[in-house]
Amino acid sequence: MNEIELKNVSFAYPGDETNPPVRALDNVSLEIEKGSFTAILGHNGSGKSTLARIMCMLDTPEYGSVIIDGRDMTADGITEKDVLDARRKVGMVFQNPDNQIVATIVEEDVAFGCENLGIPSAEIRRRVDEALETVGMTKYARHAPHKLSGGQKQRVAIAGVIAMRRECIIFDESTAMLDPMGRREVLETIDKLNEEGITVVLITHYMEEATRADRVYVLNDGRVLTSGTPSDVFSDPETLWNASLDVPQTTELLYKLRQRGLDVPLDVFDPEKCAKVIRDALKKKKTADGA
Amino acid sequence: MxxxxxxxxxxxxxxxxxxxxxxxxxxxxxxxxxxxxxxxxxxxxxxxxxxxxxxxxxxxxxxxxxxxxxxxxxxxxxxxxxxxxxxxxxxxxxxxxxxxxxxxxxxxxxxxxxxxxxxxxxxxxxxxxxxxxxxxxxxxxxxxLAPLAKIKIPVHEFSMMMTIALRFIPTLIEETEKIMNAQKARGADFSSGGLIKRAKALIPVLVPLFISAFRRAGDLATAMECRCYTGGKGRTRMNVxxxxxxxxxxxxxxxxxxxxxxxxxxxxxxxxxxxx
Known part of the structure; x- marks a missing residue:
């Protein structure tokens, strides 16, 4: 069962007198399975944020269809209410942690979405406490958001989304503005949510973050350049380099070693394991040379 | 800081x-x-x-x-x-x-x-x-003032505006400081001269501040829409x-x-x- 399915989606931002229209997405099709972890990669301007906006129904595509939880949201006769219903299933965490927090107290902000849904007060209270517990921010429930670090703010935003009991969360470059500490905190939280069965779509330009996904889509100039498991996608670094994208550092190293004739696999993303693989390959080579 | x-x-x-x-x-x-x-x-x-x-x-x-x-x-x-x-x-x-x-x-x-x-x-x-x-x-x-909503006075909207304003005051203050420091680093002088000169010196601070405030407003509106905000109707509160x-x-x-x-x-x- 697919949580989100895009079929031949195209989208252009309308131009004006000085700017021509910009084609942001061109015939993009993708499937996001329920409970899966999908990463969408691409450099700036590749159309990945537009894709996120379409998956959240903030924008409607020019052509093609968006199917959320089996329901075609681009079909005729879709009302405002249907869109709201779909939005209850798919949540989004944005790039700038400051610009998505509404309230002046952490727990009030986490409650905001639930309040909009008209959930009874006692139930909101329970969900907010639970959500804060999940992201590890219970201690800060009564704090003012502006005094938190970037990673903490982003975790508050995540808590706000999970308190609404969303099936799917889209992270639109949610780690891009964070320091390494904050990034790690947020990524750990994302992993945890995925383990609990929430469908995760991680939009990023950090290749290392994409290695944890079940499936990777690489966007370039509004088209899907390549897709597959991380091992599939990164085993062909040339394609990515041609699209001026990086591959994970481990892949790059292993790829270059392989060109020099060392027999190593490409799909090892963990630095420790990568070191071990190289060590083993060197040992093997030595015995082979010696023999 | x-x-x-x-x-x-x-x-x-x-x-x-x-x-x-x-x-x-x-x-x-x-x-x-x-x-x-x-x-x-x-x-x-x-x-x-x-x-x-x-x-x-x-x-x-x-x-x-x-x-x-x-x-x-x-x-x-x-x-x-x-x-x-x-x-x-x-x-x-x-x-x-x-x-x-x-x-x-x-x-x-x-x-x-x-x-x-x-x-x-x-x-x-x-x-x-x-x-x-x-x-x-x-x-x-x-x-x-909730009863006033019955005679079409947007009570909830006003209080939402107040809340958001209160939420963004510290963020914008922080941003102002950042911009002022950036302009100082490029040689801007905010502390000398007469009233008019000082007011003029603030223009390069206010312009980026306003631009960024508008961008923030746009982002926040999107985020609120994503969180199913549709105005005061049918809304409940956690803390009654x-x-x-x-x-x-x-x-x-x-x-x-x-x-x-x-x-x-x-x-x-x-x-x-x-x-x-």
Missing amino acids: KMDITFGQYVEGHSILHRLDPRAKLIIAILYVVAIFLASNVYSFALIVLSAVLITVLSGISPMIIGRGIKPVLILIVFTAVINIFFVRGEHLLVGFYFIRIYREGLVNAAFIVIRIVVLIVCTSLFLTYTTTPIALTDGLEQL LRAGVKDFVFVIGVIALGAGVVLLNKFAGGFRFGLY
């Missing part, structure tokens, strides 16, 4: 005044102002002063902080006192020196007016700003305000104070306040 920005003058605390329902505090503040203006003789003024002292003690806020609150209006207080002393004409002349004529009525009036202003400021700020966070105040106001016994006791207390003031005005003599 993280700044500790406190809005208004909220003083952290757990006194009974802090714990009152913000709606009750709003009502109390209004009734209290009425009571202050009803007072018109020495005895009723004494009662008002007594109640103000009682409230101050209950709030647990140091008189130093309260004193600081009066400072900005000190000029106003002195000015009205002086006007009253020198310009009120009455029957009992105390000083007659050329054109300076001070009457006893003038002195009495000045004293009453000073007491009135001081008590007014001290008590309203004790109830509203010192012991209530701006956000609680906004909530209280929203729920108190509940008025308790202490709230009713306080409201009744203030009403009793007003009644006491009226009675003392009527049946007790002494110096009277009024325009002669």
